[in-house]
Amino acid sequence: MRRRVITAFLAGSVLTFGVMILIGAGGTVKSPTGTAPDRYAYYPGTEHLDKDEIRLIACGTGLPAARRDQAATCFLAELGNGDKFLFDIGTGSAANIAALMIPYDFLDKLFLTHLHTDHWGDLATIWAGGWTAGRTKPLQIWGPKGATPEMGTAYAIEHFLKAYTWDATTRNFFLSAEPGKISVTEFDYKAVNAVVYQKNGVTIRSLPAIHAGDGPVSFILEYAGLKVVIGGDTFPNKWYIEYAANADLAIHETFLTPQDLVRLYGQSPGQAIAVGTQIHTSPQAFGKVMSTIKPRHAVGYHFFNEQATHDNILRGVLQTYTGPLSLAVDNMVWNITKEKITERMIVSPDQAWAVNGPNKPPKPPARGTVPDPISDFIKAGRWQPAEQAQATMVEQFKKENGLQ
Numbered sequence: 044m045r046r047r048v049i050t051a052f053l054a055g056s057v058l059t060f061g062v063m064i065l066i067g068a069g070g071t072v073k074s075p076t077g078t079a080p081d082r083y084a085y086y087p088g089t090e091h092l093d094k095d096e097i098r099l100i101a102c103g104t105g106l107p108a109a110r111r112d113q114a115a116t117c118f119l120a121e122l123g124n125g126d127k128f129l130f131d132i133g134t135g136s137a138a139n140i141a142a143l144m145i146p147y148d149f150l151d152k153l154f155l156t157h158l159h160t161d162h163w164g165d166l167a168t169i170w171a172g173g174w175t176a177g178r179t180k181p182l183q184i185w186g187p188k189g190a191t192p193e194m195g196t197a198y199a200i201e202h203f204l205k206a207y208t209w210d211a212t213t214r215n216f217f218l219s220a221e222p223g224k225i226s227v228t229e230f231d232y233k234a235v236n237a238v239v240y241q242k243n244g245v246t247i248r249s250l251p252a253i254h255a256g257d258g259p260v261s262f263i264l265e266y267a268g269l270k271v272v273i274g275g276d277t278f279p280n281k282w283y284i285e286y287a288a289n290a291d292l293a294i295h296e297t298f299l300t301p302q303d304l305v306r307l308y309g310q311s312p313g314q315a316i317a318v319g320t321q322i323h324t325s326p327q328a329f330g331k332v333m334s335t336i337k338p339r340h341a342v343g344y345h346f347f348n349e350q351a352t353h354d355n356i357l358r359g360v361l362q363t364y365t366g367p368l369s370l371a372v373d374n375m376v377w378n379i380t381k382e383k384i385t386e387r388m389i390v391s392p393d394q395a396w397a398v399n400g401p402n403k404p405p406k407p408p409a410r411g412t413v414p415d416p417i418s419d420f421i422k423a424g425r426w427q428p429a430e431q432a433q434a435t436m437v438e439q440f441k442k443e444n445g446l447q
């Protein structure tokens with residue numbers, strides 16, 4: 044690569060003979076009407092994915108407490124064969140998913156590592172939001188069994204749907220009920236490197252994790268000879284060490300330092316040392332995991348990532364690991380092939396609309412086939428001047444669209 048000294052758009056730099064030489068991001072803009080190469084940004088929906096390529100997107104990397112800058116855990120894997128898999132859907136992450144402008148029909152497969160809200164808190168949003176915005180079929184969820192049935196994924200989803208009875212009942216009158224359904228495939232959380240999904244050249248495996256109670260797991264995604272490990276919440280465990288070894292890209296949590304848990308997260312020192320080093324992974328322990336399994340690229344996440352916390356975590360990690368590393372924030376994206384792994388940031392709209400997929404929306408139920416959830420008493424309260432005020436507009440719209 045030719046080295047150029049430029050003053051703006053710095054993608055990287057090298058120190059040579061004591062002089063900082065700046066490497067341009069993407070070559071030269073040759074005329075005032077030319078286009079600027081953008082090798083450091085990913086604009087969703089604008090890039091072809093090669094057959095043997097994986098695009099992995101961080102849609103949530105934060106914590107259970109809300110922060111506008113960072114949603115809770117969610118990773119989206121997009122594969123060159125067209126398959127897409129969501130891993131966790133933590134609170135707030137659905138807005139980041141929406142900004143990718145992927146038709147909801149392509150976002151129907153969700154794998155849950157465990158049932159803490161910061162890993163499935165936005166299920167409601169993709170369930171009902173996707174239902175109203177173009178998904179034509181049920182959601183499919185894979186998740187671990189619990190030590191008892193009520194601690195498992197199937198129980199959680201059954202009762203999730205019960206909790207949203209009013210939501211579903213009222214939508215079912217106007218929309219097809221089909222996209223509001225959820226199928227659940229449960230698997231044994233104790234099974235080691237067990238196949239939980241296999242189709243179209245994709246294998247997804249599960250590993251036990253050590254976190255807060257029995258049930259949590261991590262996932263391994265295998266595709267086109269590539270191995271991506273999506274670590275759920277866990278203290279470093281022997282299964283991850285054995286089966287995540289030599290991963291192309293290995294994600295593992297690295298938690299806030301105990302000092303920062305006290306300073307910034309309002310925890311007592313006793314809580315902080317237990318949370319930060321017993322049920323989660325400290326930066327030093329994360330580094331030890333990565334220097335042991337030696338992935339081509341390591342990704343740490345699960346902390347509010349700002350200058351101070353980032354630097355404190357990095358200092359801890361560097362005590363035990365100095366290999367390729369991303370300390371993830373939301374909207375970080377990795378393109379993974381046999382040849383190279385590229386980390387970039389996504390540039391996406393704050394005001395994204397849903398994008399139509401190839402499937403026509405299923406027909407709403409015929410009148411009379413689903414009980415009307417609005418009673419005559421409530422209907423009789425409709426204010427007539429409002430009906431009159433909109434009558435011409437309604438009439439015109441119906442005429443234009445051939446409606447009765």
Ligand SMILES: [Zn+2]
Pocket residue numbers: 157159254255276
């Ligand atoms: Zn958790």
Ligand SMILES: [Zn+2]
Pocket residue numbers: 116159161162276345
């Ligand atoms: Zn968590």
